Amino acid sequence: MNTNQIARIASLLGEPARAAMLLQLMDGRWLTATELAGAASVSPQTASRHLAQLVAGGLLHVEQRGRHRYHRLASGEVAKVLESLMQIAGEVPIQRPVVPGPREPAMRMARMCYDHIAGRLGLAIAERLQADQAIEFDGEAGLVTERAGPVLARWGLSLAPEQPPTRRARTYCRPCLDWSERKPHLAGRLGAMICAHCLDQGWLSRKAGNRALTISARGAARLRDLLGLAAWQRVTDEA
The missing domain is CATH 1.10.10.10 (Winged helix-like DNA-binding domain superfamily/Winged helix DNA-binding domain)
Known part of the structure; x- marks a missing residue:
């Protein structure tokens, strides 16, 4: 010692x-x-x-x-x-909490990050998949587990085939540091697939030239079921 x-x-x-x-x-x-x-x-x-x-x-x-x-x-x-x-x-509370990222509530709640979902919704999706042991984050690496198939089936998705291991092959699953939440959301092919699915189903929508994503009433009901009530309340909390 x-x-x-x-x-x-x-x-x-x-x-x-x-x-x-x-x-x-x-x-x-x-x-x-x-x-x-x-x-x-x-x-x-x-x-x-x-x-x-x-x-x-x-x-x-x-x-x-x-x-x-x-x-x-x-x-x-x-x-x-x-x-x-x-x-x-005595667990004295912090007096000056940091609130990073964009000021606009819509951008903080859900937005596009290239081709995947960021903001509180993106973080909630990543945390739900990790809690369900469908994916794992380890530093800069992401892993899709054997439980991913049944978990993604609840979303109405199936695992896409892996790309051949070439230099240009896109990573299937990886963490992406969230600008506003400062925790990792899901990127890679799997993140893009979930984002595209949410848009195709009408759960989310976006306007041209705007990164913010709007959650429809049908999408709110479905995402609340998939993510759980506590996680959904954190997504929609504007405080």
């Missing part, structure tokens, strides 16, 4: 701004340095310095996506440590 390392981790957790940023990431989202700076009430430069220390200490993981660098907790073990500290500290 390296006592110096224990002391180093404790010092990283013991700084108020760093603690505030870590707590904002407890729900599994990916957030930018600017968003975390606002949560911690520090300047972007100060936040970047703190985040670099947390990454070096193994508490955070960072990924570059286009112009932005996104941060999340490095592991479930880090979340467990933070949960324990919150219990000891």
Whole structure:
């Protein structure tokens, strides 16, 4: 047991701004340095310095996506440590929650992300398929399991045949970091297939030149049945 390392981790957790940023990431989202700076009430430069220390200490993981660098907790073990500290500290609520992504309610609820569904609806679909053990996400990889067939049958879908493993073959199932939710929704051929099915069935519709998706009354009833009432309430919650 390296006592110096224990002391180093404790010092990283013991700084108020760093603690505030870590707590904002407890729900599994990916957030930018600017968003975390606002949560911690520090300047972007100060936040970047703190985040670099947390990454070096193994508490955070960072990924570059286009112009932005996104941060999340490095592991479930880090979340467990933070949960324990919150219990000891009396679980003081976070005062400045981060609300990332677009301001428009329709865009936050459901929108197109290339050819698949993003927003709260996209996240709910991915979480439902994972809960049903039809798919699994592991970092940047996605896996379709043997349970996918029966699960997708409830959606009125069947698994498409796999493409030959060529350099141009499109990934069948992969996670895609959601702009507004900062958790992964479903992309790849399977994500596109589900999106196309929802549009073909009239559950969803879109206007030309607009990424937002409108959920029809028939679609709301069907998606509520497929996703479950609790998940559907989170999709339609405008708060």
